[in-house]
Amino acid sequence: MKAVAYIEPMKVEVQDIEYPGLELKDGPGVNPANVGRQCPHGVILRCVSTNICGSDQHMVRGRTTAPAGLILGHEITGEVVEVGRDVEFIKQGDLCSVPFNIACGRCRMCKEGHTGVCLNVNPDRPGSAYGYVDMGGWQGGQAEYVMVPYADWNLLPFPDRDQALEKILDLTMLSDIFPTGYHGCVTAGVTTGSTVYIAGAGPVGLAAAASAQLLGAAAVIVGDMNAERLAHAREAIGAETVDLSEEGSLPDKIEQIVGEPVVDAAVDAVGFEARGHGKDAGEAPATVLNSIMEITRAAGRLGIPGLYVTGDPGASDEAAKEGSLSIRIGLGWAKSHSFTTGQCPVMRYNRQLMNAILRDKVQIAKAVNATTITLDEAPQGYAQFDSGVAKKFVIDPHGLIGA
Numbered sequence: 001m002k003a004v005a006y007i008e009p010m011k012v013e014v015q016d017i018e019y020p021g022l023e024l025k026d027g028p029g030v031n032p033a034n035v036g037r038q039c040p041h042g043v044i045l046r047c048v049s050t051n052i053c054g055s056d057q058h059m060v061r062g063r064t065t066a067p068a069g070l071i072l073g074h075e076i077t078g079e080v081v082e083v084g085r086d087v088e089f090i091k092q093g094d095l096c097s098v099p100f101n102i103a104c105g106r107c108r109m110c111k112e113g114h115t116g117v118c119l120n121v122n123p124d125r126p127g128s129a130y131g132y133v134d135m136g137g138w139q140g141g142q143a144e145y146v147m148v149p150y151a152d153w154n155l156l157p158f159p160d161r162d163q164a165l166e167k168i169l170d171l172t173m174l175s176d177i178f179p180t181g182y183h184g185c186v187t188a189g190v191t192t193g194s195t196v197y198i199a200g201a202g203p204v205g206l207a208a209a210a211s212a213q214l215l216g217a218a219a220v221i222v223g224d225m226n227a228e229r230l231a232h233a234r235e236a237i238g239a240e241t242v243d244l245s246e247e248g249s250l251p252d253k254i255e256q257i258v259g260e261p262v263v264d265a266a267v268d269a270v271g272f273e274a275r276g277h278g279k280d281a282g283e284a285p286a287t288v289l290n291s292i293m294e295i296t297r298a299a300g301r302l303g304i305p306g307l308y309v310t311g312d313p314g315a316s317d318e319a320a321k322e323g324s325l326s327i328r329i330g331l332g333w334a335k336s337h338s339f340t341t342g343q344c345p346v347m348r349y350n351r352q353l354m355n356a357i358l359r360d361k362v363q364i365a366k367a368v369n370a371t372t373i374t375l376d377e378a379p380q381g382y383a384q385f386d387s388g389v390a391k392k393f394v395i396d397p398h399g400l401i402g403a
Helices: 054-062 161-166 170-174 175-189 203-214 228-235 250-259 287-295 329-334 352-358 364-368 375-387
Strands: 002-008 011-016 042-051 073-083 093-096 146-147 195-199 219-224 240-243 262-269 296-304 336-342 372-373 392-395
Touching: 002 262, 011 375, 042 093, 042 170, 042 352, 054 372, 054 375, 073 170, 073 392, 093 161, 093 170, 093 392, 146 287, 146 392, 170 175, 170 352, 170 364, 170 372, 170 392, 175 203, 175 262, 175 296, 175 352, 195 203, 203 219, 203 262, 203 364, 219 250, 219 336, 228 240, 240 250, 250 287, 287 296, 287 329, 364 372, 372 375, 375 392
Parallel strands: 195 219, 195 262, 219 240, 262 296, 296 336, 372 392
Antiparallel strands: 002 011, 042 073, 042 146, 042 392, 073 093
8 A cells, every 4th residue: 555654854755665554663763562462352444534744744854753654644543444353332434533632541541531642552651542652563554555453442433424524624623633723722721701811723623723713712812924824814714814924013913912921821722843933033942822812801811732752853952952941930830821732632622523523613614724635646745735735735635635
């Protein structure tokens, strides 16, 4: 089968690789303790859609320790074509969304709903994901087929196949960015009448803006330095925007919109490749964290779904290479802020968000400008995404979306 592999910084290629089985085999990034792991509780999916994520782009830029040959892709929607011996409830032919978190459903973290930090799927540390560095080595889904372990627990079957295919560009966002943006807002305390600042107008930031509106926010403000993305946030979502490349402080910009220099809640949808504010500002990885502390009211909450890593070989200083950033924790302490970080536990939200999509309560594909490409076009999709276009690329490995 064909699959998208990371080769070296700024280079991915479509390769022919072995069709997956219900066993985790050795390969790039596979933890030795996971090699040979049997998965009779798993299924094989034909990938109907698989998206390019900003987290993938961090790897492709060479900003992680991802090994050459790693098969990418953790935003997967697919049709079950093979069912393992121990699978009871998922059936062949089911069309399903795959949470990007791989979780066993058996450990303490899973039982408490913290599926982003499952204890049994990654020998390195809690938490795992498909096709991602330091996540145990589970093969990614930017491919024609993929194996999903613990299928009864992990998969979200769509109730009606035809209806799902009609809304597939919306439903494909359930695997990651829609729940992730929503999680950022929920953990920031967004509710009816809230004023919200979202740092970053990439796909997760746009998903967070749409989520804030779904949660009833009174004012949703998106900040970025990319004019095209800011224009899309205004036009497709109706968000207020601030251009961080222009002169003026962020509190002043916030005050011009809501009448005071603070908001009730803030979301970091940028992560560790953040840049300082201003036209010619360089990389400053703590910028977003410090700025959202500055403009969030006392006793407010900060949702931080933006990715931060423990290994960044391309960081601007030695401390940042290990994930140590100069954040103003004293400011956050003085203002009694609450912080929520880490992988979104997708299962906490995906069923409700699926229902919102199916009942036409939200148009998330429009919000993030979902754009379909073929598997062979994946390298061009990565290059365009890196240029900052206001698009969320959805790979269509079998031509099913077009059909």
